[in-house]
Amino acid sequence: MCRWRAWWKGLPALAVLAAAAIFFGRAPVEHDLTSRAEALLSEIGESWAHARFEGRSAVLEGEALSEEARIKVRAELGRLSGVRLVEDRTTLLPERRPFTFGAIRDGNKLHLEGYVPSNYARRRIAEAAAEMAPGVVVSGDQELVRARGVPAGDFIGVVAFGIRQLAKMPSGRITISDDAFSIEGRAPDFTTYDALEVTVRSELPGDFKLARFAVLPPAVSPFVWSASREPDGVTLSGYIPLGDARRSLLDMVRAAVPGAAISDRLRLADGAPQTEGWLKAVSFALGQLGRLPNGKVSLSGTTISVEGSAPDFAAYDALAGARRSVPEGYTLTRFAVEPPTANPFIWSVQRNANGVRLTGYAPSEDAKRLVLDAVRGDLPGVPLSDEMRIASGGPAAEAWVTATAFGIDQLSKLLTGAVRGDGTTLSVSGEAQDSAAFNTVLAALAQSPPRGFTLRADVRPPVVSPYVFSLRKDADGLTISGFFPSPTEHERLVAAAKAQFLGAPVNDVSAVAQGAPQGFTAAAMAAMRQLSRLETGEARFDDGRLRVTGAALYPAAVASIRSTLASALPSGFSLDVGLEVAAPHPMVDRAACQKAIDELLEKGTIAFLDDGTRIDPASYGLLDHVASVAASCPDSMIEIAVRQPQASAVLAAGRAQSVTKYLAGAGIAPDRLATGERPALAAQATVPGRIGEPGIQLIVR
Incomplete structure (x- = not known):
């Protein structure tokens, strides 16, 4: 019979024994699988991954460089003998674009920064850094960040290559960005610089390209360079800033002096101005050397010197003109080129809205300096552009200065203009600043010209806009204001005003100016004729x-x-x-009416066009005033008598009829007007100006 109660008491002990058997039997299996897995991962080059086992189940951990690496590790580990299943807990490293790395040396310190693809790469790079030079302290190696995105090629090798180059300089930096390699720093001597340039350009590991070589050669001061030209070629001396600059420089020499033998005695050095600007300055200097068969050009810092003898005037013109195009940042401090003789000897001082420009030739540097002083004195603050060249063949320096200074004095009163010289002829032209300045310049030009010179002038009045002009008639006379185009036209206007406004005072406050519309004078004369017909107006x-x-x-x-x-x-x-009608004159008797008409005829003349019978419009004002007076004595007859000592009876009658017709049109009743020959009256018409050619009299009856 079963004793089940006794059997139950032995179950706990049995469970303990079973657990112990499982535990002590599982540990060796896990240890064995872990060891074999680590060896496998190292063998296939995926040491970034780690496997731990729970029995025969693998838990895979780590940060992979790519999804392909994760798949590979899972597959290889799954095929490892004894592995039941693989649980993948790996992750992907973050990808970095660009994938950058840098190493910076400062004396005995070397700092690393950036990304590495693996711990192995980190370790190898740290070893290369430690071996760079005795006593160098390496920092940043533990802070290098693992990441995906490493460029193709030997990344560790290119980093080690860069570190070896840094070992040759007291300070410097290498930078890797994807497959681009850059190096910068300063070489301690010329030999090291040459070796660095050759090594970096020729031995950079494959799959990487040189993005920037910014290693500086030793610095020199002053940074001098020169090129001398002789019949057998060109000799280059001094310093050159960069290796690439040499190639550009030699090309410039060949272009400036084609076919010349080049003796290159240049030495690489630092301390030059910015290379691009320096090459522009060298190109400028060589351009001048190309025009000088026996000359020399040189640079010292940012100053340029050119010396020699121009073979002809065309070459000198080009050389002197080039002085206005010195590269930005540089100064031409010495220009010792002997000029040829100028024929013709011409010069000019021109003024415009941008300032004053001097061109042409001066007889000497001192003479030119005095003229520049005259410009600054007469035109203070005005921008000055000096393009004058020195040449022989002109007037004596003292006479040249006197004449040019006289012209500059007139130029100071012009808005725009020029003083030009040609041998011993001086010309002044331009537009005056205002009417007063115009008159002042005309007065100065009317005086004797500078001794030894012939003077020519073409000075114009100022331009105004809008162009205004006014003729105003009132009880005080005629006021002329605004602008007129020229003194000649002004004289015409004033003379016409005095004739047409019947002796009224003329107050002229107008000024000369350009800018009048086409046909202005004709329009002003027409307006004046009609204004003379008004009692008052403008x-x-x-x-x-x-x-x-x-x-x-x-x-x-x-x-x-x-x-x-x-x-x-x-x-x-x-x-x-916009006209209105003036109030009529008060009624007067016949005698007063005759007196008023006689006074008008004494002040004005009834003229006819082309010696015919048509009344000149310039006489309309006189006839309108006659009609106004005749209207004040409506009960009187107006007889129009004609004497004809030189005119035919038909012409005289036609002119009298024209006057009669005009007065009738002006409102005088036709039955008050009569014409006819009155010899007795005609004999009284001998007073000049009373009635006018050819002898018309108006008799009030």
């Missing part, structure tokens, strides 16, 4: 717009003035007429 021009305002002497004059102006104004002018 004719005002604003460029091509004419506005006429005021009071006409009789109603019909308003339409007549408007139509006459519309047909008389030149093309391009617009017309605006």
